[in-house]
Amino acid sequence: MTKQNVIASAYFASDDVIFAVRNDESSKGLRVDRLASAERKRPGHQANMEEDLNTALVGIQRLMKEGEALKAVVLICPGPFMTINKSDLEDYGKIGRNAEVKNWRQKNPKEAFRGLLLQAFGDEEGRKPVIYIYNQAGATAVGEYMRLYGDQIRHADSPGKLLKNIGSHLFVVADASIDAALITDGEPYHGLSTMNVGHHAVLPVGENPATLDNLQCAAHPGRPCLNSLASLNAVKRRWPGTHYEDFKASDDLEKLSLIAFYIAQMLANVTLTTTPAKIIIGGRIVDNPHMTNFIREHLVRLLQDHEWPEIYPGYPDLQTPDDFLQQQEDRDSGVKGGLHVLARVLVKDNNKDNIASFDAYKKGLFPL
């Protein structure tokens, strides 16, 4: 009996490993589930790449049905990656040495996952699945974009025109670090190395020097950045003992507004640069129910033209701030977006050595 090919995706969040499986040739048969990450199982301990990769494989096997074969898998890893230069055989596929998730630094998740596949499926079957890696903000952007517009794009007479009308969309993941990806005319602005907005320079306001000393970014201690002032890691350093659950439940409006202000500074700069039609923000920072509103208020204030009474006339989308800045709705967008990218790679790119979907990504973003 011929086996049904399936493709899989795994997203490594700080608290959960999220995984998904679907048929390789259609979006039918989508299954999604999650298991606790190594970090959540042992609070206070660091992330553990090998353990989380193993959790992903166990989860994927659990979602697969009798008679199904794993054709390809995409691992949606913490970034940035070491290089996007495929001819760099030494470093291609490795996580960057400055990755925020320290235990993934300079490791090669593709090689490690191959080892696990060989253990689980044996020498012959374990070699078959193609393994890709992808970046978290990029996968989330694709997943959310397809959630918002997938049906319209599928049924459009003229998809190119529709994509132009939809306009650019900025997707932000504000979590342990802060990343973003821009989709413009249906295609990501970057494929693999999405926008590293976490290291954007932002202006500290009302901070005392001791706080700024404590919050220095290891990559560039000389200037404050968004990650160093307003990521979930920054929250933990600012207010020792404040963990995610405390931040999520916090009613300290002054503190929350300060964090939101820094995120809004980055959003204002990106808006002035790329003029998105919409911004979608996700990640655990916006799990606090006040945050999205605060960020929206600061953003409008920062972009308001005080010489003219109306909101910056060059940015008509800002006239409706609730529509312009929205919160990510689907927590599984990252793992679903990864599957979508993977399906496209398999159809559009026959280069099996292409572990990232960088090239295929440039060929458009249409659902299968």
Ligand SMILES: [Zn+2]
């Ligand atoms: Zn930085």
